Amino acid sequence: MAKKNLKLNIPTIISIIIVGLLAIALAIFLPFYLKENEEERTLFENTEIKIVAYGEEIGVFSLEEMLAVEGVEEKTFGAVYDTSSSEPVEKSYTGIELKALLSGLQIDLSGARMVTFKASDGMNKVYSQQDVVKSNNVYIAYKVEGLEFNTGIDPLAYMKTNEDGGPFVIIKVEDPYSQNRCKLLVEIVIT
Amino acid sequence: MKKFSVIILIVLLFSLMTGLLSGCQPADEILLVIDGDVEGNILSVNLGEIKQKKYSYDDEGDTVNTKGWHISDVIDRSKFLFEDSLIMITSATDGVSAVIEGEITGNIYIYSDEENTLSAKSIDYPPVCSIKNISEITVIAKDPLNVGYKILTPTATEYVSRGNAKLRLYEQTAENYSGTNVAYKYVLKTDLSVSSFTQKEDNTVYFTDYDIETETDLKSLSWENGGLILNLQDSKKEVFGIATGTHKMIYDAYSEMVESIDKGEKVMFILPDGLSWEQTGEFSDYLGLFKRENARIALSTHLSISPVALASIVTGEPPGVNGVFFAEGESRAVLEPVVSDIFEYAVAKGKSVSYLEGTGNLIVTSVDPTYALSDEEIYNNAKDAITSGKDLVFVHFHEIDDTNHEYGPLASQSRTKVLYIESYIDYLISQFDGKVIVVPDHGHNTLYDSENNPSGKHGMFTHYDMYVPYYVFNE
Numbered sequence: 001m002a003k004k005n006l007k008l009n010i011p012t013i014i015s016i017i018i019v020g021l022l023a024i025a026l027a028i029f030l031p032f033y034l035k036e037n038e039e040e041r042t043l044f045e046n047t048e049i050k051i052v053a054y055g056e057e058i059g060v061f062s063l064e065e066m067l068a069v070e071g072v073e074e075k076t077f078g079a080v081y082d083t084s085s086s087e088p089v090e091k092s093y094t095g096i097e098l099k100a101l102l103s104g105l106q107i108d109l110s111g112a113r114m115v116t117f118k119a120s121d122g123m124n125k126v127y128s129q130q131d132v133v134k135s136n137n138v139y140i141a142y143k144v145e146g147l148e149f150n151t152g153i154d155p156l157a158y159m160k161t162n163e164d165g166g167p168f169v170i171i172k173v174e175d176p177y178s179q180n181r182c183k184l185l186v187e188i189v190i191t
Numbered sequence: 192m193k194k195f196s197v198i199i200l201i202v203l204l205f206s207l208m209t210g211l212l213s214g215c216q217p218a219d220e221i222l223l224v225i226d227g228d229v230e231g232n233i234l235s236v237n238l239g240e241i242k243q244k245k246y247s248y249d250d251e252g253d254t255v256n257t258k259g260w261h262i263s264d265v266i267d268r269s270k271f272l273f274e275d276s277l278i279m280i281t282s283a284t285d286g287v288s289a290v291i292e293g294e295i296t297g298n299i300y301i302y303s304d305e306e307n308t309l310s311a312k313s314i315d316y317p318p319v320c321s322i323k324n325i326s327e328i329t330v331i332a333k334d335p336l337n338v339g340y341k342i343l344t345p346t347a348t349e350y351v352s353r354g355n356a357k358l359r360l361y362e363q364t365a366e367n368y369s370g371t372n373v374a375y376k377y378v379l380k381t382d383l384s385v386s387s388f389t390q391k392e393d394n395t396v397y398f399t400d401y402d403i404e405t406e407t408d409l410k411s412l413s414w415e416n417g418g419l420i421l422n423l424q425d426s427k428k429e430v431f432g433i434a435t436g437t438h439k440m441i442y443d444a445y446s447e448m449v450e451s452i453d454k455g456e457k458v459m460f461i462l463p464d465g466l467s468w469e470q471t472g473e474f475s476d477y478l479g480l481f482k483r484e485n486a487r488i489a490l491s492t493h494l495s496i497s498p499v500a501l502a503s504i505v506t507g508e509p510p511g512v513n514g515v516f517f518a519e520g521e522s523r524a525v526l527e528p529v530v531s532d533i534f535e536y537a538v539a540k541g542k543s544v545s546y547l548e549g550t551g552n553l554i555v556t557s558v559d560p561t562y563a564l565s566d567e568e569i570y571n572n573a574k575d576a577i578t579s580g581k582d583l584v585f586v587h588f589h590e591i592d593d594t595n596h597e598y599g600p601l602a603s604q605s606r607t608k609v610l611y612i613e614s615y616i617d618y619l620i621s622q623f624d625g626k627v628i629v630v631p632d633h634g635h636n637t638l639y640d641s642e643n644n645p646s647g648k649h650g651m652f653t654h655y656d657m658y659v660p661y662y663v664f665n666e
Contacts (some may be wrong), residue, residue, distance in 0.1 A: 114564055122555035123525035126562040153524040155517075180550070 047167045049140070050126065053107045053190040063142060063167070069104035072096050077139060082177045083158040093171060095141035098132055098188070107190060109133050117170045118187035125182040131172060140185065141171045151185065210239040223265060223301065223309055226417030227279070227329035227354030228338070230270040233417030238301065241265065246300050248314055259300030259312065266295075266328065272352070273332035279358065279377070280311055283326035286379040288361060289319045293330065297372045301325070301446045317367030317374040327417070329357050340419065341435040341486035341652055343388050344560060345488055347469060347652045348361070357414045359388055383411040385421070391435035396421050397493045397652070399429040402511030405438045432652050433495060439489040439661055442638075443498060443629050445507025447663065448533050452540055452583065457625030459577075459584040460533075462504070463612050464497060465592030465649070467600055467634025474606050480617045481609065486660035491633040492516075494650045495657055497592070498553040500524065501630035505532040505585075515554055528556035533583070534558035542582035549589040566590040577622050586619070588612050592635075599645030600635035600655075620664050629662040 008016075045171055049066070051058040066072060075097055082088035102109060112129040115138075119125075132138050142148060148159070149166025157164035165183020199570035221238040243258040266278060276293035289311075291299075298314035324614065331354030332338075339352035351359065360383055365376035385394040386408040395405045404410070404421060411422045412430070419430040444460060451458035463636045471483050492500045492510050494517060502515030506528045510516035514529035535557040537544050547569050548560035563569045576584045594608040620627045636655040637646040649656035 115288065116562060119525070121525055122563065123552060124529060124560075125551040126564060127550070128564045182551075 025184060026056075049185060050187045051102075051105065051107075051190075052187065053102075054112075058105055058107065064095055066101055066140070069101055071104040072100050075139070077136060077171075077173060079171050079173050080176060080178055081144075081163070082179075086158040088177070092145055093139065093141040094143035094146070095139035095171070097136065098138045098140055098170075099135065101140070102132070102190070106160035109190065112190050114191055116189040116191065117185055118189065119165075119182055119184040120186045121184050123182060123184070125170065125180060127170075127172060127180075131174070134174075137173050139171050139173070141169045142167055149183075151184075221303055221307075221309070221658065222416055223325065224327035224417065225266065225330065226270045226327050227357060228272040228332040228335060228352045228561035229330045230272060230296070234269055234355055236265055236268040238265065238303070241268070244300070246298065246312075246314060248312065257302065259302035261378050262299040262301060262311070262328075263295045264525055265301055266293075266330070271329065271330055271332070272338060272564075273335055275333045275355070275424060277331040277333065279329040279354070280320065280322045281329065282322045282324055283308075284324045286361070288377040289317075289318060289322055290331070290377055291320060291373070297369070308387065313369075313374075315369055316372045317369045319365065319367050319376045320374050330354050331358050340430065341432040342391070343432070343436075343654045343657055343659050344391065344653060345436050345651075348412050348655075356388075356419050357454070360412060360414055376469060383413065384409050385412060385433065388412055389433055389435055393436050393438050395434045395438060395440070395490055396428075396510040397431045397434065398511065399431045400511045400517040401493065401499075401509065402428065402493065403440070403663065404428070405440060416604045431465055432492050434654075434657055437488045437490060437658075439487050440503075440509075441489050441491055441630050441632065441659060441661070442503040442509065443661075444504050444506050444630050445517070447626070447628055448583065449507070449536060451626050452537050456624065457582050458583075459573075459586065459625060459627045460621050461502075461616055461619065461627065461629045462501070462585075462587045463575075463591050463609075463616070463629065463631050463634060464587065464589045465595045465600070465635055465647070466609060466612075466631040466659065467655060468596075468660055469634060469655055470600055470605070470609060471660045474609060477606060477610060478613065480620075480664075481660065481662075483660065485664075486662050489630065489659055489661035491631075491657050491659055493652050493657075495624040495633035497632050497649045501587070502526070502528050502554045504632070505534070505554075506530050507533070525552060527557055532557050534585070536635075537583040543580070544583045544585070545572075545576035545579075545581040546585045547576065548587050560587075566612065568620065570619070573615075573619050574622065577619065584623070588615070591631075595647035597646065599637045600647050601637055605647075623665065625664075626666055627664040629660075629664070631659040633657070635657050 008023040046058045048062045050060045076094050078090050080088050081091045115127050115132050117125045144163050145161050147162035150162055150164045151166050154164035170182040170185050222235040224235055226233040238260050239262050241260050244261050245258045247254055247256045276559055277290050278293050279290045281288040294354050297316050299316055300312045303309055308324045310323045332352050334350035339350055340356050342349045361377040362380050363375050364378050367374050394407045396407045397403055398442050413420045420427045421430055443587040447495055448458050471481055492503045499510050499516055502513050506513040515526045522588050534544050544558050546558050546560040548562055552560055563572055573586045589643045591608050591612055594605045598604040633649045635649050636653055637645050638648050639645055
């Protein structure tokens with residue numbers, strides 16, 4: 001059997017080198033890319049909100065579980081977004097009304113004095129009972145202008161559409177300067 | 192033939208690569224710094240990108256023909272902040288400088304000598320302009336407006352543009368003419384102290400890294416990399432601004448609290464958020480406890496905003512040390528100081544602590560605050576803390592600041608709120624068996640909207656938001 005003489009011309013060699021280099025680059029960077037995406041996905045999927053009422057832990061809820069509570073529905077609402085670096089602007093948010101969630105969980109707010117919102121970075125915000133029982137006022141928001149909030153605190157968030165502090169941000173619609181929001185929400189305590 | 196083609200192709204590829212690589216190499220860089228009152232505060236001009244011009248001059252009877260960069264072509268690379276400006280050419284060797292009008296009316300050339308230093312050759316300006324070994328060219332605005340460094344006194348905010356700040360470190364020693372071209376000779380002052388610079392006493396210097404240095408009257412300033420530098424014993428720090436007239440800082444309260452705790456005495460710290468030194472003057476006819484004669488004047492932090500100032504009070508350290516600071520306009524996260532706080536100190540000494548906040552925390556502290564929905568509720572919580580015999584009671588009232596923001600610090604609504612909080616504090620002091628320190632976190636500026644409605648703002652490094660009253664009762 002005659003041996004086939006395999007000859008490579010210069011363009012073929014250059015093409016093989018380029019493809020080889022690309023393959024090496026892909027092999028190096030693909031694991032980093034996948035790991036980064038995996039971390040982000042995990043961060044969102046694992047985020048849950050603990051609810052404590054009058055000293056008793058009611059439960060820990062994911063977004064899916066909160067939406068499954070009777071009487072809870074996804075709502076779109078407008079609220080003013082204002083920072084020290086930007087002019088106030090009315091934005092459209094998506095979230096669930098806190099009053100409906102607490103009512104669906106059989107938590108009676110009539111005897112409550114205040115509701116404390118705790119964030120994963122150590123921030124605490126307190127709203128009055130009156131703020132929370134008012135209709136269309138206090139929401140657990142998870143989207144702004146149809147986009148999920150970015151996770152973490154971003155110093156340049158005011159320049160971006162999807163803001164920071166996600167996945168969950170407590171927003172009081174009546175808040176004129178948006179300074180009473182609680183980003184990175186992880187716990188709600190009713191006292 | 193095939194072999195020959197491959198060799199040609201390799202040679203061509205090699206030539207192409209060499210050509211591309213050489214094209215990526217930057218042209219020879221000959222950098223000259225222009226600073227002062229120019230856009231961006233400082234820039235490096237690459238003279239290598241500017242065409243040199245031929246010129247000649249007389250050197251002891253011999254005509255020398257050479258070439259260099261005309262000073263107009265060089266300074267045209269910068270953008271003056273103010274049209275009417277001076278140019279200062281400074282020597283790196285001894286600081287000797289020549290100051291001329293910014294509008295160039297004659298010929299000065301910059302040349303690079305055999306040691307690669309840049310020097311100036313004056314052709315039809317006075318010889319003082321022939322500066323050897325130039326460190327920088329500084330643009331100095333003649334009538335700058337609200338730019339540069341701020342020097343604060345309790346009653347005024349003075350702006351010193353960057354160019355004029357440098358000029359303040361120099362003194363004029365000669366005025367020379369060559370035809371109609373005038374040049375002034377300047378040399379470095381012998382007294383470069385901060386008090387000489389500000390012409391004030393009790394100088395506190397704020398740095399760009401958010402650190403603060405008090406008692407700087409005799410410390411020296413210098414001009415480096417386009418900015419004012421304070422020379423400390425072991426380091427140099429870039430100056431942000433200077434406040435004068437007091438060495439008392441709001442975070443001195445920390446050491447006063449420590450002193451009481453160490454003595455085994457109870458201590459209460461009360462923070463009336465946003466109460467300004469200006470308000471204690473404007474409302475003096477109405478005030479009792481908050482009268483100026485009961486207070487010392489103290490300085491806030493930069494930025495003069497609540498989380499930053501509060502962190503400095505509870506840690507006793509300036510923002511640059513405790514780690515709680517923000518760039519202007521930056522989103523304000525809730526940060527945890529990197530040093531221990533007064534609550535940790537008190538607890539470690541076996542003391543009972545009550546930290547009373549409003550509707551949220553501004554920083555992360557070692558002890559969780561007790562929250563309240565209003566100042567009235569905070570007041571009630573404070574009374575409870577006193578009754579229960581707490582050793583350290585830390586009370587943060589918020590509504591003076593809220594009212595200042597909404598109506599302006601000098602509005603009647605703000606005055607009413609100040610009097611309310613004053614009455615709360617008056618009662619708390621009467622009930623407390625120990626030292627009471629009352630120190631606001633910051634003051635307030637009055638701003639006006641297009642319809643002339645006032646509102647309040649702070650964090651601007653002005654005398655309005657930086658000076659606050661500092662009270663100590665039951666000492």
